[in-house]
Amino acid sequence: MNRIQLGLKLKDARQQGQLTQEQLAERIKSDPKKISRIERGVQFPEEDYLRVLCSMSNLDFDNIQHSILEIKSVENASTWEVNPATVSNEDLLKEIRGLRLSLDSISSKLDILWDERRKKSTTV
Numbered sequence: 001m002n003r004i005q006l007g008l009k010l011k012d013a014r015q016q017g018q019l020t021q022e023q024l025a026e027r028i029k030s031d032p033k034k035i036s037r038i039e040r041g042v043q044f045p046e047e048d049y050l051r052v053l054c055s056m057s058n059l060d061f062d063n064i065q066h067s068i069l070e071i072k073s074v075e076n077a078s079t080w081e082v083n084p085a086t087v088s089n090e091d092l093l094k095e096i097r098g099l100r101l102s103l104d105s106i107s108s109k110l111d112i113l114w115d116e117r118r119k120k121s122t123t124v
Contacts, residue, residue: 001067001070001071002041002071002074002104002105002108002109003041003042003044003071003105004040004041004105004108004109004112005041005108006041006064006067006068006071007038007039007040007041007042008039008041008112009059009064010038010039010045010053010059010064011039012057013053013054013056013057013058013059014035014039014053014057016056016057016058017053017056017057019056021035021036021039024049024052024053027052028048028049028052030049035049041109044068044071044072045068050064050065074098074102075102077094077095077098
């Protein structure tokens with residue numbers, strides 16, 4: 001799972017609970033723009049946000065928390081800097097795999113944006 005997929009999952013949960021972004025923001029005393037950033041994968045959700053969503057949907061709080069930690073771990077691994085004097089081939093391979101995951105995440109984001117744009121153009 002990546003940030004975009006997580007955001008879409010959280011958006012689906014909000015919609016299952018039949019809440020708008022504004023209603024959810026009001027319920028957790030937050031800003032609707034923040035809800036939008038979370039659902040687009042720009043920002044990670046806070047605990048109160050997750051608890052409200054989990055209480056009104058089939059999301060498992062611990063599972064979502066675990067997914068967030070995994071995403072952060074992958075993102076942190078992909079920003080690793082290489083010191084040629086101390087890095088083994090195995091370390092380089094691990095870094096390449098992490099970068100590949102980051103590229104997959106970007107590709108996934110582009111696919112979602114393309115699909116959204118295509119949907120908007122067919123409804124106009």
